[in-house]
Structures are given as C-alpha cells and as structure tokens.
Amino acid sequence: MILSFGEVESLSQKAARGAGYSWGMAEETGKAVRWLEERNIPGLDMLANYLPYISVKKYVNYCPKADGECWSAPGQTLCPLCAGVALSDFADELPYIVTQNSVSFPVLLLPFAARASQYLGEPLTVEWAGTRAVCGPQRNGTVYMEGDAGTQRVKRVKIIRDGDPPPGSPAYRRRDIEPGTLDALQAFARKTFVAATEASRLAGAGAGVTDND
Numbered sequence: 001m002i003l004s005f006g007e008v009e010s011l012s013q014k015a016a017r018g019a020g021y022s023w024g025m026a027e028e029t030g031k032a033v034r035w036l037e038e039r040n041i042p043g044l045d046m047l048a049n050y051l052p053y054i055s056v057k058k059y060v061n062y063c064p065k066a067d068g069e070c071w072s073a074p075g076q077t078l079c080p081l082c083a084g085v086a087l088s089d090f091a092d093e094l095p096y097i098v099t100q101n102s103v104s105f106p107v108l109l110l111p112f113a114a115r116a117s118q119y120l121g122e123p124l125t126v127e128w129a130g131t132r133a134v135c136g137p138q139r140n141g142t143v144y145m146e147g148d149a150g151t152q153r154v155k156r157v158k159i160i161r162d163g164d165p166p167p168g169s170p171a172y173r174r175r176d177i178e179p180g181t182l183d184a185l186q187a188f189a190r191k192t193f194v195a196a197t198e199a200s201r202l203a204g205a206g207a208g209v210t211d212n213d
Contacts, residue, residue, distance in 0.1 A: 001182060002174050009034040011185050012047055018191030019055035021081070028085055035111035035141060039170045041149050043108070044177055048184040049152065050105045054079060055188070064100065066090070071100045077153070078103045084112030087159065091116035100157040103128070107149045113159060114141040125163035128154040136165035143170065 003011070013030030017023060029047070036043030054062065061075035063082040071083065078100055087094070087109065094116070103109070106128045114135040117124040126133045131147025144166030 001177050001179065003177055004174070005034050005038055005172075008037045008044060011182075011189060012044065014189035014192050015047065015051060015185040016081075016188075018188035019051040021059060025059075025081060025085070029081055032081065032084065032108060032111035035114065036107070037175060038172045039141075039143055040173055040175055041107060041110070041143075041145070042175070044185065045181050046105045046107055046150070048181045050080075050108070051184070051188055053104065069095050069098055071098060072102070076102055080105050080108035084109045088112040088115040088119070091119045094120075094159070094161060096161050098159040100159070102153070102155060103157045104153050106131075106151060106154055106157050107133075109157065109159075110135065110143060110145075111141075114143060120161065122161060123163040123165045125160040126157060127160070128157040134163040134166050138165070140170065142166040142168065 009030040012033035013026045016029035017026035021029065033043035033047050036046075057075065059079055059082065062073045062077060062079035064071040064073055064078055064086050066086065071078065071086075073079070080103055083100055083103065087098075100109075106126070109126060110133055113124045113126050113133075117135040117137045118139065118141065121137050123137060124135045126135065129148070129151055131145070131149070131151060133143055133145040133147075136142040136144075142165070144164075
C-alpha cells in the first residue's frame with residue numbers, strides 16, 4: 001500500500017502515542033518518520049519494529065544522560081527518538097564528536113541530526129556499525145547514506161560536526177508499505193481511541209432518554 005506523506009506522519013504520531021510517548025514526543029516521531037520516508041528510508045518499518053520494544057517500558061528511562069562527549073541512558077539502551085530530540089534541542093552545545101552508547105534503531109536519529117545540521121549551518125556525520133550518513137545544512141534536509149538502514153541495535157553511534165555535504169536535493173517519493181508494518185502501527189494507533197461509555201453514547205444520540213416533546 002502507498003500512503004501519502006501526511007498519512008505517514010499522522011499514523012506514526014498516533015502509533016507513538018499509543019506506545020506510551022507523550023503527545024509532544026509523538027508529534028516529533030511523526031515528523032521524523034515522514035522525513036525518512038520522503039527520502040525513501042524505511043522509517044515506518046523501523047518504527048513498527050521499535051515500538052513493541054519500548055511500549056512495555058517507561059521510555060523516560062531511555063532518554064539520554066549527556067556527559068560531555070558521551071551520552072548514555074539509565075535503562076542502558078538509548079531511545080533514538082529521545083536522543084534525537086535532545087540532539088536537535090542542544091545542537092549549539094554539541095562538541096566536535098558525540099558518542100551515544102547502546103542505541104536502538106539508530107536510523108531514527110537522522111531527521112534530528114538533519115535539523116541540528118541546519119541550525120548549525122554545517123554538515124553532521126552520523127556513523128554506526130559500518131553505516132555512514134551525512135546530513136547537509138540545506139533547508140530541504142539533504143542526506144547521503146551508505147550502509148544498513150535497518151540495524152536494530154548498536155553499541156555506539158558517533159555524531160561528528162564535519163563531513164562532505166550531500167549533493168543535490170532528496171528525491172521525494174512515496175514508497176510501498178508492507179501490510180505487516182501497517183498492521184503493527186495501526187494496532188498501536190488504536191490504543192489512542194477512547195472507549196465509548198454509556199453516558200457518551202447517550203449524549204451523542206440526540207435526545208437519548210430525555211423526552212423534549
């Protein structure tokens with residue numbers, strides 16, 4: 001199935017909220033996954049694989065604790081979404097090299113690295129387990145990537161304030177989404193629905209049990 005980029009963002013946001021993220025973090029997730037899909041990077045697949053892991057835990061325990069050039073998490077494994085938000089929020093404080101220890105699904109960091117790159121006006125290189133991505137400071141958020149986008153967990157990610165800016169503009173296109181990915185994300189999204197109560201059903205059914213005649 002092919003989704004519009006707006007549908008990608010909306011589904012990702014609702015799924016993240018259903019997995020237990022705050023609405024603010026869910027909004028960041030939706031934007032990040034859309035950014036990846038616009039560049040033909042499988043953001044929806046990565047999110048669908050990651051949410052079952054984080055949904056049974058308190059995600060705040062997987063937020064980064066920054067110690068200069070080394071970031072880690074109380075829960076031992078960094079959440080790439082929380083680490084990404086911190087990366088973009090504190091871009092002006094980044095040292096030349098930041099090492100993030102034990103990161104799940106590191107490709108989810110890339111949209112935030114691109115945002116930090118634009119803020120700094122310089123390229124950022126993100127490296128993990130034989131994969132290298134260079135995010136350029138161009139306004140349209142270009143990225144050059146070589147290696148495996150589907151890595152699920154790595155011992156460390158290095159973020160370097162340097163690199164050759166990627167050439168040109170990204171080819172914005174929609175990608176076929178696997179039914180299994182959609183099913184997994186929709187299952188989380190359904191958790192955001194509020195179950196109807198007897199009072200709400202009556203309130204939405206016109207006069208209900210009240211006789212107005």
